[in-house]
Amino acid sequence: MNDTSKPLDAIRKMSMSDGKTAMVERYRNHFLKEVTDNVEEGEWVNMCMQCGVCAGSCPLGNAWAHPPQEIFMMIRAGKRQEVLTSDSMWMCTSCYNCIVRCPRKLPITHIMHGLARYAERLGLAPKNQPTRKFAMMFWDNITKTGRANEVTLGIRLYFMHGFIKGIKTALKMLPVGLNMIKTKRMSPLGLVAHQGCKGKNDITKLLKKAREIEEARMKKH
Ligand code: SF4
Numbered sequence: 664m665n666d667t668s669k670p671l672d673a674i675r676k677m678s679m680s681d682g683k684t685a686m687v688e689r690y691r692n693h694f695l696k697e698v699t700d701n702v703e704e705g706e707w708v709n710m711c712m713q714c715g716v717c718a719g720s721c722p723l724g725n726a727w728a729h730p731p732q733e734i735f736m737m738i739r740a741g742k743r744q745e746v747l748t749s750d751s752m753w754m755c756t757s758c759y760n761c762i763v764r765c766p767r768k769l770p771i772t773h774i775m776h777g778l779a780r781y782a783e784r785l786g787l788a789p790k791n792q793p794t795r796k797f798a799m800m801f802w803d804n805i806t807k808t809g810r811a812n813e814v815t816l817g818i819r820l821y822f823m824h825g826f827i828k829g830i831k832t833a834l835k836m837l838p839v840g841l842n843m844i845k846t847k848r849m850s851p852l853g854l855v856a857h858q859g860c861k862g863k864n865d866i867t868k869l870l871k872k873a874r875e876i877e878e879a880r881m882k883k884h
């Protein structure tokens with residue numbers, strides 16, 4: 664972990680512990696209101712008529728513990744812990760099938776991601792869920808310089824489940840990596856000198872400000 668990641672991690676941890684206690688107290692027994700006030704597009708949950716079209720349209724829904732329709736029903740039933748610790752929101756691939764088909768035009772994809780992010784902020788998201796882990800890795804990677812570093816991201820991803828497994832995956836993916844280098848889609852120099860975007864030093868400041876605005880908005884409710 665380099666220096667640029669420290670302020671972001673500190674902000675994230677602070678928000679988790681402070682936010683967790685405050686939210687539980689403020690919305691005790693009012694989970695729907697909590698979602699409405701704090702989750703991106705959460706106000707739409709109340710519009711769901713439980714027709715099940717989203718669950719039936721989701722290409723991965725069968726593999727989830729709770730497809731969107733069920734998550735929305737659980738929110739309305741006040742099942743706070745079950746919803747916020749669920750790994751279902753982290754399985755959404757943003758294919759937008761559900762949004763296109765929902766007769767009530769709910770922004771389902773955005774709500775699912777909003778719930779995942781909210782659970783993460785409260786420190787309730789399932790720590791070992793693979794797509795959550797990758798999302799966190801990608802966020803850390805891209806916010807360092809404003810541009811994804813495929814080399815370091817790939818290495819972290821391959822070695823996520825241990826050294827031996829990492830070596831095996833790296834060897835398996837070697838032809839893909841070499842082709843990416845050959846076609847200039849990836850540079851091995853990324854390991855030592857990754858080229859970030861213009862104004863990369865402002866990214867931490869920008870994210871800190873965005874977090875402050877979000878915190879202020881949440882305090883209003
Ligand atoms: S398709 Fe829309 S209205 Fe129907 S269950 Fe899903 S979110 Fe609710």
Ligand code: SF4
Binds near residue numbers: 757760762
């Ligand atoms: S956007 Fe997410 S929730 Fe909606 S159908 Fe696709 S994977 Fe399922």
